[in-house]
Amino acid sequence: MFLAPSLLFLLASYSHLPGVSADVIADLTGKGFTFTYPGASNYTTASEPYNFRYTYKPAVITYPTTVDQVSQIVKVAKADGYNVVARSGGHSYIANGLGGKDGSIVIDMQNFKSITYDSSTRTAVIGVANRLGDIITTLGNQGRALPHGTCAYVGWGGHATYGGYGFTSRMWGLALDSVIPADVVLANGTIAKTSKTQNPDLFFAIRGAAGSFGIVVSTQVKTYAAPSSAMIFNYNYNLNINAATTALTNFQTYAMSNIPAQLGLEIVLSKGSSRGTVNFGVVGGWYGAANQLNATLQPFLGPLGNPSWEKVTPGSYLDSAKNLAGGSLDTSNPLGQHDTFYAKSLVTPQSSPMSQTALNAFATYISNNGYDASVPWFLQIELFGGSNSAINAVASVDTAFAHRNSLFTMQLYAYSSDSNPPFPADGFTFIDGVADSIVKNSPANWDYGAYEPYIDDRLANSEFLYYKNNLPKLKALKAQFDPTGVFNSPTGIKMKDRPNSFVHLH
Ligand SMILES: Cc1cc2nc3c(=O)[nH]c(=O)nc-3n(C[C@H](O)[C@H](O)[C@H](O)COP(=O)(O)OP(=O)(O)OC[C@H]3O[C@@H](n4cnc5c(N)ncnc54)[C@H](O)[C@@H]3O)c2cc1C
Numbered sequence: 001m002f003l004a005p006s007l008l009f010l011l012a013s014y015s016h017l018p019g020v021s022a023d024v025i026a027d028l029t030g031k032g033f034t035f036t037y038p039g040a041s042n043y044t045t046a047s048e049p050y051n052f053r054y055t056y057k058p059a060v061i062t063y064p065t066t067v068d069q070v071s072q073i074v075k076v077a078k079a080d081g082y083n084v085v086a087r088s089g090g091h092s093y094i095a096n097g098l099g100g101k102d103g104s105i106v107i108d109m110q111n112f113k114s115i116t117y118d119s120s121t122r123t124a125v126i127g128v129a130n131r132l133g134d135i136i137t138t139l140g141n142q143g144r145a146l147p148h149g150t151c152a153y154v155g156w157g158g159h160a161t162y163g164g165y166g167f168t169s170r171m172w173g174l175a176l177d178s179v180i181p182a183d184v185v186l187a188n189g190t191i192a193k194t195s196k197t198q199n200p201d202l203f204f205a206i207r208g209a210a211g212s213f214g215i216v217v218s219t220q221v222k223t224y225a226a227p228s229s230a231m232i233f234n235y236n237y238n239l240n241i242n243a244a245t246t247a248l249t250n251f252q253t254y255a256m257s258n259i260p261a262q263l264g265l266e267i268v269l270s271k272g273s274s275r276g277t278v279n280f281g282v283v284g285g286w287y288g289a290a291n292q293l294n295a296t297l298q299p300f301l302g303p304l305g306n307p308s309w310e311k312v313t314p315g316s317y318l319d320s321a322k323n324l325a326g327g328s329l330d331t332s333n334p335l336g337q338h339d340t341f342y343a344k345s346l347v348t349p350q351s352s353p354m355s356q357t358a359l360n361a362f363a364t365y366i367s368n369n370g371y372d373a374s375v376p377w378f379l380q381i382e383l384f385g386g387s388n389s390a391i392n393a394v395a396s397v398d399t400a401f402a403h404r405n406s407l408f409t410m411q412l413y414a415y416s417s418d419s420n421p422p423f424p425a426d427g428f429t430f431i432d433g434v435a436d437s438i439v440k441n442s443p444a445n446w447d448y449g450a451y452e453p454y455i456d457d458r459l460a461n462s463e464f465l466y467y468k469n470n471l472p473k474l475k476a477l478k479a480q481f482d483p484t485g486v487f488n489s490p491t492g493i494k495m496k497d498r499p500n501s502f503v504h505l506h
């Protein structure tokens with residue numbers, strides 16, 4: 001194979017770097033797609049994560065334009081002994097789109113960006129590199145919508161294969177629940193069709209754990225009629241520890257009462273105005289009849305008294321999506337967005353609500369330690385379950401995503417004040433302490449879990465907390481579909497509870 005002399009010179013120096021060999025560069029050259037690797041001038045920007053706390057160095061970042069090229073890259077990675085990962089929107093919390101460690105081959109899917117809507121089947125085919133903002137706009141212009149999160153720049157590839165929660169999720173499910181068939185490139189380069197009827201085990205695995213099984217190249221999704229009215233609401237209170245404990249207890253009771261599926265709701269907690277208090281926000285979306293919002297929220301908001309401020313914004317569905325995305329669905333900034341942060345999650349079971357003791361310990365910790373912390377933070381208590389939730393209407397054995405008995409998913413998030421490094425050292429201790437305040441004050445066998453899209457590489461027992469009772473099946477499928485561990489990453493599914501290299505190959 002012909003290589004320019006200057007490239008040969010570069011390759012000679014790369015062969016000294018751990019994890020980057022001249023062979024793999026040569027094997028990827030001349031196949032019709034571009035790529036970059038350490039030392040190339042375009043590598044620095046290409047290897048930037050969303051979370052600046054990470055600085056992983058992939059061996060190569062590739063930009064295929066066809067499914068066949070994706071297959072070829074996977075085959076090269078397998079033959080040359082590299083792990084391979086997809087990057088769609090690059091919004092992984094722990095830079096998993098870069099491999100979650102040094103030395104992986106990244107398949108950046110940015111050229112897979114088409115969206116086509118078929119009005120006869122009311123389904124859409126969505127390329128994995130689409131950002132939520134573009135999906136919302138394209139479908140919204142046809143009067144259609146899907147369940148998903150709020151930030152315009154989040155990519156479909158990671159969102160629709162691991163979760164995808166937003167305020168329409170109690171009505172329509174998670175983003176991954178909207179996927180009907182999907183095409184996946186497997187570890188041996190095979191391009192597989194998956195659906196309820198084709199490769200159903202793979203279809204199970206890619207809805208919650210895709211990255212451990214293959215590269216999803218295309219998804220067909222069902223769509224829903226965009227609601228004719230959508231209201232985004234925000235009520236804010238500054239509460240002391242007792243009032244916050246009561247409000248959290250009431251929130252949990254309210255969540256389990258007969259509330260409509262058209263209600264999306266979360267509590268957003270942040271530093272209080274003085275030590276011993278906490279800022280308590282009630283935020284959500286209401287997709288039912290506009291004149292029913294007050295009555296729907298009344299049983300929960302009534303006892304809270306007058307908010308310190310409130311804002312209710314009525315409008316169209318597209319208006320509401322824009323509002324939730326911070327005012328714009330535009331995704332044209334090539335630098336996207338970034339932060340420097342640490343986050344973790346806690347999924348609480350509906351069958352075993354948090355106790356008064358746990359809620360009081362939590363309120364006390366965030367009102368005191370949260371006031372003292374140097375790091376800025378926010379906590380979200382997202383309502384996944386409750387009566388009539390479409391998320392919990394799916395059987396937990398139907399998708400790798402296992403949390404179908406959830407009440408809340410809590411996101412615990414601390415960040416540097418200017419969104420750039422360094423990350424304040426007390427950020428880890430504070431956030432870990434928030435989770436501990438609940439878990440350590442709950443029964444020893446409490447059936448809690450964690451939400452993979454808010455992925456946390458410091459979480460002990462994370463495989464189990466993410467996948468719960470689906471973990472044994474996922475491990476068996478991992479051994480079947482990726483026996484040599486081509487798609488391994490530090491936080492992915494392991495074949496067995498011992499090193500993957502121990503597995504005998506046939
Ligand atoms: C600002 C921000 C806001 C967010 N808001 C929400 C929210 O409202 N609700 C919510 O549920 N989540 C939310 N998230 C979490 C988000 O859903 C996940 O980070 C999601 O995985 C991002 O997908 P991505 O394609 O952008 O990221 P990437 O970093 O590209 O990918 C994330 C993971 O998915 C894998 N992956 C990506 N594409 C593919 C593919 N085609 N095939 C196989 N594996 C693939 C990657 O290898 C990686 O492991 C938010 C994240 C951020 C940073």
Ligand SMILES: *[C@@H]1O[C@H](CO)[C@@H](O)[C@H](O)[C@H]1NC(C)=O
Pocket residue numbers: 034035036040041042063
């Ligand atoms: C990066 O730059 C090199 C050298 O100019 C070029 O060969 C390669 O195609 C570029 N890669 C991408 C992804 O643009």
Ligand SMILES: *[C@@H]1O[C@H](CO)[C@@H](O)[C@H](O)[C@H]1NC(C)=O
Pocket residue numbers: 290291294
């Ligand atoms: C809802 O209640 C608020 C006061 O809390 C009031 O200002 C508003 O007009 C009410 N909205 C409707 C639609 O009834």
Ligand SMILES: *[C@@H]1O[C@H](CO)[C@@H](O)[C@H](O)[C@H]1NC(C)=O
Pocket residue numbers: 186188189190480481
């Ligand atoms: C590739 O792997 C799949 C899934 O394990 C298998 O069905 C298929 O036969 C394999 N193809 C080749 C060419 O080995």
